[in-house]
Amino acid sequence: MAVAEADLCAFCSDLVGTLGDTSKLPQVRPHYPTYGSLLSSSKTCPVCRAIVASWRSVSLDSENAEIRNGYPSKIVVTATRRMSSGVTWKFLEASLISTNTVFSYSGHITLESCASHDPASKLPIWNNLVTTFEQKVSVIRLWLDDCLSHHFPGDCRPVPFSPLRLLAVGQDGRLPRLVARESIPLEEARYAALSHCWGGEVPLRTTRDNVAAFTQEIPWALIPKTFSDAMLMAQGLGIPYVWIDALCIIQDDDEEWQKQAACMGKIYEGSHLTICATQSANSTQGCFPPEVSNHQDIFRTNAGNQSAPDIIVRISRGDIRSRALLGNKLTDRGWTLQEQTLSTRVVSCLQPDVHWYCQSCYQTQSGLIFGPGDMLERDLRWETPVLYRRLLQESHLWQSTWRAVATNYSGRRFTVTHDKIPAIAGLTRYFALAMDDVPLLGLWKNTFGADLSWLRLSDKPPMPSIQGLPSWTWLSCARRIVYNFLDWTDPCDASLESQWMDHVQLLAWEIHWTGTPLASSPKIARVKVDGPVLLIPIATFPTGDTFNPPYLQVFGENLVSTNNITKIPWRCAGQFDAGPVARGEYWCLLLRSRTSNVDTAEIFLVLESVGPKTDMTYKRIGIAKIWGSPPAFVPSRRMSIFLV
Structure with missing residues (x-):
C-alpha cells in the first residue's frame, strides 16, 4: 500500500522541515500553547495527533474538560541527528502541566523524515506501509x-x-x-x-x-x-x-x-x-x-514549502530505539x-x-x-x-x-x-x-550485604514467596523488585553508590542443589552473616500505608502530623515482604548507612526467628530505611546469625 499525503499545521511543518541545532539541545520548539489547541489541530495534523496520543496513557478524560483544555503544553526536541542514509531523526518530549493539581504529564514520540532526493527515500520501507518478508x-x-x-x-x-x-x-x-x-x-x-x-x-x-x-x-x-x-x-x-x-x-x-x-x-x-x-x-x-498494531504513522508532505522536495515522515510512539x-x-x-x-x-x-x-x-x-x-x-x-x-x-x-x-x-x-x-x-x-x-541465588559473595537491600514493589495483596527458596534472595519474591527505590542505591550514579557504607559481613554459605547447579531448585540454602543488630518496635498504620513504600511506626513515635507541611513527620519507610503485620518487636540487621550533614539514613532487614532461639537462625520478613540523628544502630553491637 502506497504512502498517503498529509498536510501539517505550521508548527509541525517547521518541526519536520528543520534539522535543528544539536549543540543547543534540549530545544524548546514553538507550538500550540495549550492542550485544547493541540487537540483541535490533531483533527487534521498527524504530528499533533501523535503528540496528543502520547498523553493517552494518563487519565486526562477524568478531569474537567474546560480546565483540561487550558493546560499549558510544551514541545522539546531532546535529541536529533541526520543519518548517513539521509534520514533525519528527532526524539521529542511533549509535556502538559495540570493547572489545578500538582501533576504534569509527559509523552515521547520519534520523528523520522527523509526528503525525496535522499538515498533512503528509495528504500521500500519509505514507500510502503509494510514491506515483504523477502525485503x-x-x-x-x-x-x-x-x-x-x-x-x-x-x-x-x-x-x-x-x-x-x-x-x-x-x-x-x-x-x-x-x-x-x-x-x-x-x-x-x-x-x-x-x-x-x-x-x-x-x-x-x-x-x-x-x-x-x-x-x-x-x-x-x-x-x-x-x-x-x-x-x-x-x-x-x-x-x-x-x-x-x-x-x-x-x-x-x-x-x-x-x-x-x-x-x-x-x-x-x-x-x-x-x-x-x-x-x-x-x-x-x-x-x-x-494483525499487530505498529503504533506508527507514515505520510508524505511538502512541510508547507511548495518549491521544496516532498518529505516522507514516519512517526512512532515513544522512543523507537526501545x-x-x-x-x-x-x-x-x-x-x-x-x-x-x-x-x-x-x-x-x-x-x-x-x-x-x-x-x-x-x-x-x-x-x-x-x-x-x-x-x-x-x-x-x-x-x-x-x-x-x-x-x-x-x-x-x-x-x-x-x-x-x-x-x-x-x-x-x-x-x-x-x-x-x-x-x-x-x-x-x-x-x-x-x-x-561467586553467585549466591541472585546475590553475590563480594557485595552480599548491599545485595540484600532489594525491595518488593508494593502490590496489594502481595503474592506469597516462591516455595523452596530462602527468604533473603529476591528470586523468592513473586513480584517485581527494585534496588534504586527512594535512592536506596542508584545504578545510574556510581558516586551515590559510593556514599553508602556496608555493615554486613558474609561469613559462610551453604547451597546444595536438587539437580544441576544454578539450573535446579536448592535443597539447602543458608548463609551466615555478621552485622549490627537492634530490637525495634515496629507497627503499620493506615496513613503510612497510603505511601509507596509505606511508612512504619518505630519506637512508639508520635503519629500526629505537625504543621510543617514541607516534611513528612515519620522517619521510617519500608514494608513487610508478605504484607502488613501486627505490632511487635523485631530483631533488625543493619545493611547499609549514609551520613549527611543533616542526619543518617540506615537500611535494615526485619527478621523473624526460625526454630529455637539458641540456633540463631532467622528469615527475612521485611526491609526498611530509617532517618535520624543520632543513628538508630550502634555499629559495634554486632551479632553472627544464620539467614534462611
Missing part, C-alpha cells in the same frame, strides 16, 4: 555482512558452541531434520537461535516418541509458522541450521531438559544470529504477525531475557520495520543507526536487556548492571514458576566470570 531478509543480510566484515571481532564474535541438536533448514534440498552434535564439526556449526513466546501449548515438539522420525525429516506442513519463518530467514541468510528449544530438546525427558537448560546461555552466546519473534504471542502467528527491548511480547517473558542479553547479534522481527542490534550498533530498516553509547536515553538503558560489554568493562558498572538485570527479570512472567532459577543460569555464569565473583 526484510534482504536488509538483515546487509546488516549481517556488514557486521562480519567491519565490526570489531572481539565485540560481535559469538563464543563457539555446539548444541546437543540443531535443526537443518533444508539448504541441501532435503526436508528439515534434526542433526546430532556429533554429526557437525564445531567449525561448521553455524546456527541461528530463535527467541519466541510459547503462548501455551506448542503444536510441534520433539518427544521420545518422535525424535527418531525427526532425525530423518520434518514435513514443512507440520512446522508452525513462527518456526518456519525463522528457518526460511536462516535459509535466506545462508545459515545452515537453527536452534529452536521446542524441537532441539526432548520435551518429555526431564534429565535432558535440565542439562540443556543449564547450558542455554552458551547456546545463545554461540548463535551466529538470534531471531526474535518480538510481536508474536505464540508459535503459530509467524515472526511478522500482520521497541525491540521494552513493552513487547518477549520482554514480558522470563526465559527471553538471557536469550537476548547473551546473544552477540540480534534481529528483532517487528512491524513495519525490522530492528537489529549487535555489540557495535543498533539499526532499523528505515535507516537509523546508533552506537552503543547513545542507543537509549539514560533512564531507559538500565531497563533493557542489552549488555554492551566494552562499555561495562570501561565503566566498571557490572554490579549495578546486575541489579538492573534483577529488576528487569523479577517483573517477567513464567508458565512454570520454578523456571525462575534455570532461566537466568546463563546470565549468572556470565556475570560470575565478568566480576570474578
